[in-house]
Amino acid sequence: MIRHNQLTPCFVKGVPRILEPGILYVSMEYGTVVHSCCCGCGLEVVTPLTPTDWRLTFDGEAISLWPSVGNWNLPCRSHYVIQGNRVVEAGQWDKAQIDAERRRDKAAKARYYSQIESPGAQKELKPKPTNGPAGTTANRETIWAKLLRWLS
Known part of the structure; x- marks a missing residue:
């Protein structure tokens, strides 16, 4: 309730x-x-x-x-x-539904984090330059990059 x-x-x-x-x-x-x-x-x-x-x-x-x-x-x-x-x-889930969701979650994490550990994916985690005020280039760190830096 x-x-x-x-x-x-x-x-x-x-x-x-x-x-x-x-x-x-x-x-x-x-x-x-x-x-x-x-x-x-x-x-x-x-x-x-x-x-x-x-x-x-x-x-x-x-x-x-x-x-x-x-x-x-x-x-x-x-x-x-x-x-x-x-x-x-939302409706209650039984043990089978919870276990299935935990397996799906674990597999999704394994897939995602194996991709970001590959050399090509590392480039995507670096902040990309963006146009700042008056046409200057400013680096903005994404929330994901901050989170990964904080977790490391």
């Missing part, structure tokens, strides 16, 4: 130790979204933003997070989607 049907986005550098219910803490610097479980159990839910985990969409007002948040390791085992700051309860 979902107790928090709406989340308010809060962009932060670092996530606070004590999470306020109903707040979706977004750290772009660390590529992570954290919130107190929407079922009301109060446990911390961490959703890393990576090419193989979750994707965040922000339209200037509301946040959506995809795919769904399945808290299979928490006692509550809640499952929901965050769409436009709203929390939409």
